[in-house]
Amino acid sequence: MSANLQSHAAAESDAGVIKSRKKTNxxxxxxxxxxxxxxxxxxxxxxxLVCLVAxxxxxxxxxxxxxxxxxxxxKPPSWLEGGEKAYLLGTDNLGRDILSRIIYGSRVxxxxxxxxxxxxxxxxxxxxxxxxxYGGWLDSILMRIVDSFLSIPNILFALVFLAVFGxxxxxxxxxxxxxxxxxxxxxxxxxxxxxKEREFVRAARxxxxxxxxxxxxxxxxxxxxxxxxxxxxxxxxxxxxEASLSFLGLGVQPPTVSWGGxxxxxxxxxxxxxxxxxFPGVAITITVLGIIFLGDWLRDVLDPxxxxxx
Amino acid sequence: xxxFLLKRVLEFIPVLLIISFIVFSLVFVAGNPVALMLPEDASxxxxxxxxxxxxxxxxxxxxxxxxxxxxxxxxxxxxxxxxTDALPLVLERLPATLELAAASMIIAIIIxxxxxxxxxxxxxxxxxxxxxxGAVIGKAMPNFxxxxxxxxxxxxxxxxxxxxxxxxxxxxxxxxxxxxTGVAAEMTRLIRSSMxxxxxxxxxxxxxxxxxxxxxxxxxxxxxxxxxPVVTITALQTSxxxxxxxxxxxxxxxxxxxxxxxxxxxxxxxxxVQASVFTIAILVIFMNLLADVVYRxxxxxxxxx
Amino acid sequence: xxxxxxxxxxxxxxTYFRTEHGVIPSVxxxxxxxxxxxxxxxxxxxxxxxxxxxxxIMGLIxxxxxxxxxxxxxxxxxxxxxxxxxxxxxxxxxxxxIFQEPLSSLNPLFTIxxxxxxxxxxxxKVDKKTxxxxxxxxxxxxxxxxxxxxxxxxxxxxxxxxxQRVMIAMALSCNPKLLIADEPTTALDVTIQAQILELMKKLxxxxxxxxxxxxxxLGVVAEMADKVVVMYAGQVVEHTDVYTLFSNPKHPYxxxxxxxxxxxxxxxxxxxxxxxxxxxxxxxxxxxxxxxxCPFATEVCTTxxxxxxxxxxxxxxxxxxxEEKEDAI
Ligand SMILES: Nc1ncnc2c1ncn2[C@@H]1O[C@H](COP(=O)(O)OP(=O)(O)OP(=O)(O)O)[C@@H](O)[C@H]1O
Ligand SMILES: [Mg+2]
Numbered sequence: 051m052s053a054n055l056q057s058h059a060a061a062e063s064d065a066g067v068i069k070s071r072k073k074t075n076x077x078x079x080x081x082x083x084x085x086x087x088x089x090x091x092x093x094x095x096x097x098x099l100v101c102l103v104a105x106x107x108x109x110x111x112x113x114x115x116x117x118x119x120x121x122x123x124x125k126p127p128s129w130l131e132g133g134e135k136a137y138l139l140g141t142d143n144l145g146r147d148i149l150s151r152i153i154y155g156s157r158v159x160x161x162x163x164x165x166x167x168x169x170x171x172x173x174x175x176x177x178x179x180x181x182x183x184y185g186g187w188l189d190s191i192l193m194r195i196v197d198s199f200l201s202i203p204n205i206l207f208a209l210v211f212l213a214v215f216g217x218x219x220x221x222x223x224x225x226x227x228x229x230x231x232x233x234x235x236x237x238x239x240x241x242x243x244x245x246k247e248r249e250f251v252r253a254a255r256x257x258x259x260x261x262x263x264x265x266x267x268x269x270x271x272x273x274x275x276x277x278x279x280x281x282x283x284x285x286x287x288x289x290x291x292e293a294s295l296s297f298l299g300l301g302v303q304p305p306t307v308s309w310g311g312x313x314x315x316x317x318x319x320x321x322x323x324x325x326x327x328x329f330p331g332v333a334i335t336i337t338v339l340g341i342i343f344l345g346d347w348l349r350d351v352l353d354p355x356x357x358x359x360x
Numbered sequence: 361x362x363x364f365l366l367k368r369v370l371e372f373i374p375v376l377l378i379i380s381f382i383v384f385s386l387v388f389v390a391g392n393p394v395a396l397m398l399p400e401d402a403s404x405x406x407x408x409x410x411x412x413x414x415x416x417x418x419x420x421x422x423x424x425x426x427x428x429x430x431x432x433x434x435x436x437x438x439x440x441x442x443x444t445d446a447l448p449l450v451l452e453r454l455p456a457t458l459e460l461a462a463a464s465m466i467i468a469i470i471i472x473x474x475x476x477x478x479x480x481x482x483x484x485x486x487x488x489x490x491x492x493x494g495a496v497i498g499k500a501m502p503n504f505x506x507x508x509x510x511x512x513x514x515x516x517x518x519x520x521x522x523x524x525x526x527x528x529x530x531x532x533x534x535x536x537x538x539x540x541t542g543v544a545a546e547m548t549r550l551i552r553s554s555m556x557x558x559x560x561x562x563x564x565x566x567x568x569x570x571x572x573x574x575x576x577x578x579x580x581x582x583x584x585x586x587x588x589p590v591v592t593i594t595a596l597q598t599s600x601x602x603x604x605x606x607x608x609x610x611x612x613x614x615x616x617x618x619x620x621x622x623x624x625x626x627x628x629x630x631x632x633v634q635a636s637v638f639t640i641a642i643l644v645i646f647m648n649l650l651a652d653v654v655y656r657x658x659x660x661x662x663x664x665x
Numbered sequence: 666x667x668x669x670x671x672x673x674x675x676x677x678x679x680t681y682f683r684t685e686h687g688v689i690p691s692v693x694x695x696x697x698x699x700x701x702x703x704x705x706x707x708x709x710x711x712x713x714x715x716x717x718x719x720x721x722i723m724g725l726i727x728x729x730x731x732x733x734x735x736x737x738x739x740x741x742x743x744x745x746x747x748x749x750x751x752x753x754x755x756x757x758x759x760x761x762x763i764f765q766e767p768l769s770s771l772n773p774l775f776t777i778x779x780x781x782x783x784x785x786x787x788x789x790k791v792d793k794k795t796x797x798x799x800x801x802x803x804x805x806x807x808x809x810x811x812x813x814x815x816x817x818x819x820x821x822x823x824x825x826x827x828x829q830r831v832m833i834a835m836a837l838s839c840n841p842k843l844l845i846a847d848e849p850t851t852a853l854d855v856t857i858q859a860q861i862l863e864l865m866k867k868l869x870x871x872x873x874x875x876x877x878x879x880x881x882x883l884g885v886v887a888e889m890a891d892k893v894v895v896m897y898a899g900q901v902v903e904h905t906d907v908y909t910l911f912s913n914p915k916h917p918y919x920x921x922x923x924x925x926x927x928x929x930x931x932x933x934x935x936x937x938x939x940x941x942x943x944x945x946x947x948x949x950x951x952x953x954x955x956x957x958x959c960p961f962a963t964e965v966c967t968t969x970x971x972x973x974x975x976x977x978x979x980x981x982x983x984x985x986x987x988e989e990k991e992d993a994i
Contacts, residue, residue, distance in 0.1 A: 321516050338500040563773070571752075
């Protein structure tokens with residue numbers, strides 16, 4: 051009996067210690083959580099590297115990505131016969147350094163990816179919250195709009211939009227933001243519906259707390275984790291979408307360097323210079339892979355319901 | 361069943377209305393297309409005359425009304441590039457796109473079902489790691505790049521398949537693999553996670569306790585159950601599949617809807633763009649309906665209501 | 666009490682789960698035997714290893730679990746070394762099992778008839794038509810009205826009690842020699858519980874099927890069992906016949922069970938007279954596993970583990986209170 055009491059007390063003090071540690075060392079806790087997952091760690095490192103590369107492109111790139119050099123046209127990667135040390139991944143049809151172009155290309159990919167996802171998130175959260183919280187005819191209409199967007203492939207919508215407004219980076223950000231909001235709206239709506247029915251929200255409502263206040267106090271914090279998870283994975287798909295559009299010549303326009311654009315240039319030289327089309331694709335794949343890994347890890351950590359799934 | 365179908369079909373109407381409204385608004389905002397229709401040396405007067413003739417000087421509501429009237433009759437306007445009705449042009453290209461999409465779907469199913477089931481039944485084995493790893497990579501690769509890499513390897517280097525065009529099975533293989541890989545990757549992940557969940561269900565244990573062979577336990581009792589979420593989500597992916605087809609077609613010069621559409625976007629041939637959007641939307645909606653029907657057939661717990 | 670030859674002899678069974686959080690010794694040296702036509706009840710709190718024991722006998726422990734040690738003899742055959750194919754021939758045929766949740770134990774996508782005739786076709790090697798006839802007969806036998814209709818119904822249209830009847834029909838369809846019932850009535854209404862138990866008893870008697878009954882409910886034990894095994898933290902702590910269990914329980918844990926409310930499936934509030942809960946595998950106490958909760962715990966209990974010792978004819982207890990003290994240390 052006494053042993054039992056003691057262990058009880060010990061457990062309690064344990065809990066106390068853990069609690070105080072939690073507060074002081076959130077960072078180390080997250081690091082620990084991250085290191086526990088191999089893919090999560092790999093994803094984090096990749097994403098961090100890509101961000102650093104984009105941020106410090108002007109220091110890292112060995113050449114000016116736009117510098118045309120007729121003397122160095124279509125040089126193969128440096129380890130191949132005919133390659134030059136100065137051009138690690140070779141050069142393109144205008145003698146521009148592929149590595150430098152890929153390094154600079156990361157900027158536009160990340161910019162478009164992140165900015166459009168933020169835009170999509172804002173639209174989606176507003177629609178989802180409004181739809182879930184107010185319900186009724188507003189919900190019906192908004193959900194029909196969601197259905198409409200779901201029956202048009204993202205890329206198709208983007209194409210229509212670009213046909214109308216012409217390609218440019220801001221247009222691209224807007225169009226990808228407008229095509230992506232649906233995922234947020236649906237999840238935020240679902241979450242809002244379930245939260246709305248919980249005790250504390252009902253209580254707040256019954257004592258006459260204003261709707262806007264309830265939403266920002268109770269509903270928003272609860273959808274934040276889903277939001278982060280969708281955003282991460284959404285950035286991944288958006289990067290691919292942007293690259294696809296740029297590849298089709300309808301996205302980022304020269305002289306701005308983009309991975310899809312380099313690939314598109316390289317396609318014409320497939321028979322002779324494989325490196326042109328290969329390396330930008332590798333860059334896209336690795337970046338997207340890193341983001342997916344990071345997103346999957348975030349989902350496992352942030353969403354307790356998904357834990358049983360993995 | 362008939363009632364259910366009818367109800368679902370009626371639900372499509374608002375969706376199509378909204379799509380028409382969005383597309384029309386975009387085109388309206390795009391401004392006067394007349395200048396594009398006429399030869400470059402057309403005079404200002406010519407432009408104005410045609411604008412009035414086409415009713416493009418009318419207010420938004422009037423134009424939208426007229427547009428909807430035409431739409432209901434299947435008239436999307438004339439393609440100024442081909443100078444014929446847009447819809448027949450689009451429908452003419454549709455079979456090629458459907459052929460590509462169907463072939464990709466078949467490839468995806470052939471890869472994803474065994475892979476997903478195997479990796480679920482051998483969770484955390486090296487085969488599972490390989491399959492899940494492969495699925496993630498398949499998802500991370502942009503499909504146009506995969507297409508180019510396949511061309512590089514199998515057409516340019518090995519010369520096994522033609523680089524582009526349509527006609528024979530050989531023409532179909534690379535584009536179908538290109539498009540199918542992404543779908544297969546997503547499907548494998550889905551089937552795996554669905555199967556993992558189902559395999560821990562009580563009724564699977566019951567099936568085992570009867571002394572059934574593992575094959576029956578997995579494919580009769582577990583797999584069919586795991587298909588229910590897979591069918592739903594795969595149907596939702598039709599739109600991704602069609603979207604992917606548009607790009608894949610460009611890579612392989614596959615003479616489908618995608619090629620036509622991208623040309624139209626480049627030349628701002630809005631009639632074709634609109635007709636394509638509607639055709640694709642209806643296709644996607646139809647696939648979702650089909651999935652709903654399959655879902656109902658698979659799951660006896662759902663009543664038609 | 667009936668006597669007969671032992672058809673099931675579980676000897677020093679160890680089943681461990683090797684998870685990423687460490688090894689969980691769910692069943693840790695369990696021994697008992699079940700004789701022909703006899704009903705043996707296993708009682709114990711949640712997590713004591715009852716289900717794992719029964720699944721070990723069925724050969725249905727999946728990775729990361731494994732029978733690490735010990736023998737399971739069924740009619741003299743050692744099941745732990747039995748090949749997969751031979752095991753399958755046994756399962757559903759000579760050993761059948763009923764599970765706790767009739768709601769989730771039937772496949773929602775197949776008709777009752779499909780699932781019932783499945784094992785009949787498999788083990789009795791009959792054609793579809795005969796299997797159908799036999800299935801319907803079996804459904805009638807377990808007291809299902811309108812058996813033909815139920816045969817072609819899907820599980821979701823049946824009530825919990827009906828489904829459990831179907832499960833019993835399924836389990837008994839091949840006249841098994843041993844029926845393992847893992848809390849067959851826990852999920853059912855009280856009135857239905859009695860009916861189901863009555864049915865099991867009746868059918869078992871008809872075919873002299875032995876029953877291994879796992880339960881939380883001492884009322885069920887009194888009703889059904891000939892012998893009782895009390896499990897605690899993966900071990901047998903007391904093993905005796907049902908009369909002795911109620912009239913002369915020895916182990917402090919058993920006494921605690923008897924003193925607490927007749928039903929104790931919710932772990933926490935349950936054991937009015939036993940404080941605390943079952944230790945988690947990672948925090949197993951030294952010595953007797955029950956010592957932190959035992960009102961009679963002494964020095965030796967916290968350092969040395971007692972063995973299961975026969976204290977009277979057919980009555981075994983794992984407790985230092987009944988050891989000759991010189992054996993210790
Ligand atoms: N698949 C598994 N993986 C890991 N541990 C398991 C697994 N199955 C069972 N266990 C562990 O084995 C122990 C015994 O479980 P078991 O299901 O046999 O308990 P029980 O006595 O049947 O309880 P209940 O009355 O709740 O059914 C538990 O601690 C449980 O955590
Ligand atoms: Mg159990």
